[in-house]
Amino acid sequence: MTMKNLMTQLPLAIAITAASAAVSADDLTVVSWGGAYTKSQVEAYHKPFTEKSGTNIVSENYSGGIAEIKAQVEAGNVTWDVIDLEKADVIRACDEGLLVEIDPATLPKGDNGAMATDDFVDGGLEDCGVANIVWGKIVAFDESQFSGKKPSKLVDFFNTKEFPGKRGLKKTPKVNLERALMADGVPGAKVYEVLGTADGVNRAFAKLDQIKDQVVWWEAGSQPVQLLADGEVSMTTAYNGRIYNASEVEGKPFKIIWDAQFAELDFFAIVKGTKNLDKAMEFLKFSTDTKRLADQTNYISYAPARKSSIALVSDKMMPHMATAPENFATAVPVDHSWWADHQDELNERFNAWLNK
Amino acid sequence: MNTTPDLASNAPEIDPQLKLRLRKAERFLKVRALLLVVPLVVFVLFTFVLPLTEMLYRSIHNPILVDNLPEVAALMRDWDQQQLPGDDIFTAVGKGLVVAREQKTIGRIANRLNSEHAGMRSLLTKSARKLRKYKGDDYKDYMLSLDKRWGEAETWGAFKVLSSEYTLTHYLAAFDMQYNAQGEIVSQPEERQIYVDMLLKTLKLSLLVTLFCVLLGYPLAYYLSILPPGKSNLLMILVLLPFWTSLLVRTSSWIVMLQGQGVVNSTLISLGILSEPLDMMYNQIGTVVAMTHILLPFMILPTYSVMKSISPVYMRAARSLGATPANAFFKVYFPQTIPGLSAGAILVFILSIGYYITPALVGGRTGQMISNLIAYHMQTSLNWGLGAALAGSLLAVVLVLYWIYNRLVGSSQMKLG
Numbered sequence: 001m002t003m004k005n006l007m008t009q010l011p012l013a014i015a016i017t018a019a020s021a022a023v024s025a026d027d028l029t030v031v032s033w034g035g036a037y038t039k040s041q042v043e044a045y046h047k048p049f050t051e052k053s054g055t056n057i058v059s060e061n062y063s064g065g066i067a068e069i070k071a072q073v074e075a076g077n078v079t080w081d082v083i084d085l086e087k088a089d090v091i092r093a094c095d096e097g098l099l100v101e102i103d104p105a106t107l108p109k110g111d112n113g114a115m116a117t118d119d120f121v122d123g124g125l126e127d128c129g130v131a132n133i134v135w136g137k138i139v140a141f142d143e144s145q146f147s148g149k150k151p152s153k154l155v156d157f158f159n160t161k162e163f164p165g166k167r168g169l170k171k172t173p174k175v176n177l178e179r180a181l182m183a184d185g186v187p188g189a190k191v192y193e194v195l196g197t198a199d200g201v202n203r204a205f206a207k208l209d210q211i212k213d214q215v216v217w218w219e220a221g222s223q224p225v226q227l228l229a230d231g232e233v234s235m236t237t238a239y240n241g242r243i244y245n246a247s248e249v250e251g252k253p254f255k256i257i258w259d260a261q262f263a264e265l266d267f268f269a270i271v272k273g274t275k276n277l278d279k280a281m282e283f284l285k286f287s288t289d290t291k292r293l294a295d296q297t298n299y300i301s302y303a304p305a306r307k308s309s310i311a312l313v314s315d316k317m318m319p320h321m322a323t324a325p326e327n328f329a330t331a332v333p334v335d336h337s338w339w340a341d342h343q344d345e346l347n348e349r350f351n352a353w354l355n356k
Numbered sequence: 357m358n359t360t361p362d363l364a365s366n367a368p369e370i371d372p373q374l375k376l377r378l379r380k381a382e383r384f385l386k387v388r389a390l391l392l393v394v395p396l397v398v399f400v401l402f403t404f405v406l407p408l409t410e411m412l413y414r415s416i417h418n419p420i421l422v423d424n425l426p427e428v429a430a431l432m433r434d435w436d437q438q439q440l441p442g443d444d445i446f447t448a449v450g451k452g453l454v455v456a457r458e459q460k461t462i463g464r465i466a467n468r469l470n471s472e473h474a475g476m477r478s479l480l481t482k483s484a485r486k487l488r489k490y491k492g493d494d495y496k497d498y499m500l501s502l503d504k505r506w507g508e509a510e511t512w513g514a515f516k517v518l519s520s521e522y523t524l525t526h527y528l529a530a531f532d533m534q535y536n537a538q539g540e541i542v543s544q545p546e547e548r549q550i551y552v553d554m555l556l557k558t559l560k561l562s563l564l565v566t567l568f569c570v571l572l573g574y575p576l577a578y579y580l581s582i583l584p585p586g587k588s589n590l591l592m593i594l595v596l597l598p599f600w601t602s603l604l605v606r607t608s609s610w611i612v613m614l615q616g617q618g619v620v621n622s623t624l625i626s627l628g629i630l631s632e633p634l635d636m637m638y639n640q641i642g643t644v645v646a647m648t649h650i651l652l653p654f655m656i657l658p659t660y661s662v663m664k665s666i667s668p669v670y671m672r673a674a675r676s677l678g679a680t681p682a683n684a685f686f687k688v689y690f691p692q693t694i695p696g697l698s699a700g701a702i703l704v705f706i707l708s709i710g711y712y713i714t715p716a717l718v719g720g721r722t723g724q725m726i727s728n729l730i731a732y733h734m735q736t737s738l739n740w741g742l743g744a745a746l747a748g749s750l751l752a753v754v755l756v757l758y759w760i761y762n763r764l765v766g767s768s769q770m771k772l773g
Binding site (some may be wrong): 065066067070092094095096097166212215216217219230231232337340341342343344345347348349351352353354355 | 460461462463464466467470471474475476477478547548549550553554557615616617638716720721722724729732734735736737738739
């Protein structure tokens with residue numbers, strides 16, 4: 001080990017060793033987002049997998065991003081085996097060489113006999129990840145705060161005259177710029193083309209300017225639900241599963257506007273350098289087969305990423321799925337490779353804009 | 357301690373054996389003292405000095421191109437940025453990309469280049485895919501026909517910036533500057549300038565918090581110091597109780613208090629004082645209020661301990677010699693409290709300049725501080741170099757301010773308790 005390596009790796013290694021001493025080597029560590037979502041994964045994936053293989057699964061939570069994976073891989077001390085990542089992060093982490101590549105030909109076929117490459121939804125197979133759920137970045141509102149006409153379209157989010165009240169937005173340019181353009185009249189199919197020009201970016205920021213002083217910014221997925229519940233905002237962008245939980249399970253008067261939802265995928269990926277590569281791969285294949293993905297919808301309203309699983313979803317849950325036909329009609333897929341190119345400069349510009 | 361050997365050397369009649377034994381005994385004491393502090397030294401080395409050095413190193417160290425495409429890096433260092441690079445550079449880049457694609461390093465190279473110039477990521481990955489099948493040897497023509505961006509100065513400017521192992525780009529970015537395509541240092545476009553503003557705002561908010569802590573803490577500390585012990589102990593517990601409560605709990609309770617439908621607003625509205633809720637949250641007011649509350653004990657405790665040790669006799673003497681109360685206070689009492697006051701103020705200021713959780717939770721859009729951006733670059737954008745450069749700049753600012761403070765007040769004039 002050269003001095004340079006020693007300098008960069010030693011402190012990281014020490015910190016990580018100290019943090020990871022508690023987990024035994026035979027366990028498989030699966031990292032996900034916590035809350036109701038992790039619970040659904042434990043029921044649908046972890047428990048059956050432990051039953052089948054005898055491998056104990058340690059469930060850890062994180063709050064997104066790939067900084068921790070990067071730290072573990074660079075320090076050469078990987079304690080996370082399988083991780084649930086958003087699409088943008090799968091692409092990024094794969095680019096940075098932090099994840100194990102997965103050959104789609106080795107994935108199990110669908111129940112209907114379809115090859116995995118045909119069975120997963122569009123974009124559901126990345127070089128380093130296999131999608132498990134489809135979820136929607138949607139707009140939700142508190143029904144009790146609108147006595148007369150209720151909002152029903154994305155445009156209404158930007159119309160604070162007709163639909164008064166503060167708005168909740170995630171503190172990131174991603175998807176907010178797209179929403180702004182669409183509310184300004186750009187059709188979903190052209191959003192990224194327009195956003196690719198300097199004029200398009202200005203136009204998106206100008207539209208956001210209209211509601212800037214009405215916005216409460218949130219960062220974690222649980223915050224928008226809390227903001228709605230506290231009456232801090234009347235309308236907010238959110239993730240469909242969280243709103244489902246608040247309205248259907250906890251009985252809050254929240255409604256989802258499915259118009260122009262931004263469809264997103266979550267992926268299972270394996271951290272490069274894991275000591276349990278075989279088990280991790282086994283777990284990944286097990287939990288992304290037709291039956292497991294369909295089973296998860298019994299516990300949470302996120303849609304399975306396999307077409308063959310959708311047929312198995314119960315009638316009760318189907319209307320809450322992001323991929324239900326009536327919800328999906330105006331859905332726009334987030335273009336993550338476009339964002340990979342532009343995130344650095346747009347994030348900087350967004351931060352500067354926020355600050356002004 | 358050090359008077360003993362002197363005495364020994366001034367007294368030649370003492371037995372040399374005794375001198376030797378004394379030295380031995382002293383050496384033993386020294387070694388024992390050293391051994392006692394070894395754990396601390398090791399601890400500080402591993403938890404403070406090493407990470408700090410590593411961070412500063414990362415802010416200038418930039419090995420990605422040199423390590424992965426050494427030939428390209430070497431050629432780019434000689435390129436003068438006047439016109440488009442020659443065939444040799446195109447060939448080196450073209451061949452290098454194919455190799456990097458095979459070795460799976462292209463993603464990292466592309467991400468780093470992309471942070472210098474947007475769009476480099478797709479340009480590199482797309483070109484590498486096509487170049488793999490290219491059999492000819494006129495790379496320049498071929499690459500220019502693949503994508504017109506290969507003919508643009510900005511593309512090559514990004515390569516040039518990364519061509520040496522050590523670079524100042526992160527520090528330039530931390531001060532809203534960049535290298536342009538010709539290699540000159542210019543300002544960032546106005547809509548992307550943020551870090552200088554943020555640094556100034558951080559200083560402003562920290563100064564405000566310090567000022568409020570002084571204004572609120574000084575009289576309270578004075579009151580505590582003149583009360584009889586029974587009452588002052590009770591009040592002291594009221595100061596310490598929040599101090600012992602978790603930072604997160606206290607910040608969240610401020611959210612409950614200050615938000616639009618929160619305790620303060622709904623009380624004021626139900627009393628008829630306000631008709632619309634005030635915006636006291638998710639802006640600079642929220643940050644300053646919550647931080648002042650959280651940092652107040654750091655002001656009160658050192659000030660109190662110094663005031664406690666000032667005898668009331670001085671004030672009485674001043675009054676009996678004819679000073680007005682104000683005069684007595686400013687000429688006699690106040691100067692004696694400066695050690696505690698300045699210790700408290702500098703504690704609060706330095707703690708608040710690096711504050712992170714509270715602004716993140718209650719600062720909203722405008723109440724953010726520079727640590728929130730550092731955390732953002734460490735956790736989200738993964739631009740660790742820029743994060744390190746921002747942290748390095750913050751460190752430099754703190755050191756400069758401390759130096760100025762030391763010149764004005766003097767560090768000996770500081771007493772923590």
